Amino acid sequence: MKRFIGIVFKIIFSRTMVTLILLLIQLFWLLAGFRWLEEYSQVYLVVMVFISAALLIYIINKDEMPEFKLSWVIPICAAPVFGALLYLFIVGDWTNLGMKKRLNKRRKETQEYLHTDEKTRKRMEISNAHLANLSRYVEAEGGFPAYGGASVTYFPTGEEKFADLLKELKGAKEFIFLEYFIVERGRMWDSILEILKEKVKEGVEVRFMYDGMCSLLLLPYSYPKQLDACGIKTKMFSPIIPLLSTAQNNRDHRKILVIDGKTAYTGGVNMADEYINEVVRFGHWKDAAIKVEGDAVKSFTLMFLQMWNISEAATEDYSKYIRKNEKKAVRSSGFVIPYGDGPATPENVAETIYMDVINQATSYVHIMTPYFIVDNALLDVLQYAARRGVDVKLIVPHIPDKKAIFAISRTYYPDLLGAGVKVYEYEPGFVHAKVFVSDDEKAIVGTVNLDYRSLYHHFECGVYLYRNEAVADAETDFAETLKRCIEIDMMYYKKIPMPLKLMGRVLRLFGPLM
Template sequence: MKQKEHLNRGKRGILSVIFGRTGILLILILLQIGLLLVGFRFLSNYVFAIYGGAMVLGFLLSVYLINQKGNPAFKIAWMVPILTVPVFGALFYLYFHLQMESRLLNQQVVKEVARTAELSEQKEEDRAALEKESPQVANMVSYLRKVSNSAVHTNTTASYYPSGESAFDVILRELSAAKHYIFIEFFIVDQGYMWETILEILRAKVKEGVEVRIMYDGMSDYFRLPIHYARHLNEEGIKCQVFSPIVPLLSTVQNNRDHRKIMVVDGHTAFTGGINLADEYINQKERFGYWKDACLMLKGDAVQDFTLMFLQMWNVVEYVKLSRAERENAQNHLLDEYRRYIQMPIPKCEEAGKGFVIPYDDNPLDDEQVGELVYLDILNTAKKYVHIMTPYLVLDHNMMVALTYAAKRGVDVKIIMPHIPDKEYAFILARTFYNELLEAGVEIYEFLPGFVHSKIFVSDDEKAVVGSINMDFRSMYLSFECAAFLYRNKEIHTIEEDFQNTLKECEKVTGEVYRSQPLWKKLAGSLLRLFAPLM
């Protein structure tokens, strides 16, 4: 069994490389070399004209890129293949930016968010209370309100779980208590003990008349689950959809994936965080040592925001499959459909008025790097400390400046990283950032028992973020993400306590540890950093 599992994992890894951007880039380089060889042999009279035309196209695309909005790192990463392998580099760029299915999906996301913006209710008394408590945080929330329709809530209870297994029993309890509906949206769903246990409850709930909807990313559909798995769930009465299914050679595993983790029960309880629905996330199966993750449960008004996030994405996926006439008919009933789920009665929470909760999502299609900007805001306003857990560390210039500036002005900045990585290339790449961070006074620790998958920011015993947002280009710029920002909420102390407990199982990274890496890893990291935004 273990041998079969190992072979399947290896197969998935190979497929991920083959159909990912990195694999396609390597293939295109080989194709260009082959074209040159064939050209000199059979097309000697035309090869220079073809190559010259490709260079002109590459130059024009480079000019176009330079004049576009966006992170300079992405522009450089695209310009390298465009200018170094001009025949296929330009086609490579056009291939990723002219996919009609992706463009249709992207357009629908933007429209759906705009159409349903009015359903995100902001209670004036909650906004005023935050303004009185902290004008600075209120300003940040004002930004979130403008760009992602986020609202601040006081009638919300937060409960933090420092591992997948500690959250699992609570998740099962809440699912078992559902009376009206269950919404589930995760990046990864994989067969095994965790998913089968949840699925058994969902099947029972469907028989009781509870509406159950499940949505997972196309990567699970392609790499993790049996063929037509969504169809099988639908036949059992569980409504299921796949976000952006993977089509080999026609779509890419990195292109605007749904990386969010959302579970909503009856409109009054929501879960988010780092865990997915697979056995490694609750340490039922060992992958990369002990799997350190986190989960946040919310009860109260803030749950409505996660309900809205789910419904928006669900309808986007559904509408893309419909004809134009069917879409127009469906949109006529859109707001009434949403209100039926969002306006469920929510009781007064025991901790109402004791702290603030601000759910938010990050849409990679709106030119707003919400996830990164919230992290930057925490770093730039911290007075005492910022403590971070993240599985990946692939930083752009803005994040590097914020981390090093915070450390240089005396803020205690600590980052916990995995010691056993899930992706060796990502770990090699992350370590290229260590030296600059260490020199500035940022402390880096690696979790010796295994892999850290938590995405945690906690600062000054006042602010914390728990969600799906990693510190890498994919999370900050390419994926759909979500999180909850806590301000002066009692669970912030629990999150910091988890950080300190995790720190006890870590090894501190020093300059000597960094310098003692094998030369080949340093060279590989330097090369990977050039293409980091595209990985």
């Protein structure tokens, strides 16, 4: 009984609970204030109705996806005062302007290091003119170049990435950079942390940045100070504070680890035990990651430093961390394009790259994603690819981590199946991999989910592979994963309980805001 009381006491007075209560209090007073103004100030109400009407005209004529427009038209029409102010607060993004300005400044500082060399450019033009054009787009809009002959290793599970990562970390000589969305103490992180502490003692520079969402449930708010005391330079990106703020909507969803500027990892695997199936959450956890070696690591090094220096006043000496490819043997003669994306990027680079792969496919497109909440444009290209004879297969979880998101994802099944897209659910559990493979030539591995958060709100990263040997490894992994999946048909969809289907349909209206 005492233990139970202690747990309850701990939950009630935890930082997460305090943050939640303070946010709810602010929301209550905002709603109460709107209600009071509606009742006692006719002038204010008339003004707000006029503003709401003006906003509706602006939204309808805005160069934006219909889904985003609909998600705002409904609340503004249903509650003109609250809906209008909420739109101005969130879409205006006033609290994020400073962060975006600082990040763009850092991107300009690193621009001189991020150019596709002329030799690689000419090779691409000879090999595939469309690839050369795509590379030109990614470099112009995303800020990241293409590289020839990079060595890439594909890991079909978090366990395999973890084992390889431990060996590489132990060999670090100069610096280690880590940037992750989720970090939780356990076998995985504790093992890595022990190596990082030893490396600091050897004189290796270690920088570690993780997203502020971890401070809610996974790590204490003072964790950066604890690691700083061990010699590990640590930052929490966009800490969660008990204030209604749009800055807290743009999370750092990247997973990047760079060693000595020669080796880099990315993919879906975070620093927590479920990612290596050390603990069971939502059944078996299926993930994927890649290791990049050679000149292409430069993009990940600078991607990390751009984000790290958002909160810094001084300018980094980036040249200290740029390394030339010293590998004697290069595994691939293909091309690699690492890229970053996020709310500060003028174009939706990640979605454009996904759509480009689908549009260019002639034989097949195979996709693994944990969530599927997409706009009409992406849905249309998937359907069109299937209708013109491309083998389009989509693997999603069977055991979801977020039931509301899963309910929305399933509402797309009739549209996908009707067009000939083959949909599968991973029966043993949860798919967290973000992988595209097409035509035995192209693959994408990274952090970008097929949902609005990844495609429009979060900071993300990925690697586009063209005729790299790792493309075959990714396709082999897809084929092996498919053996453990349930194929979805309309009979299966019809058996889904009606309340769940109805919930998904209603929530889909607000998918762009979730």
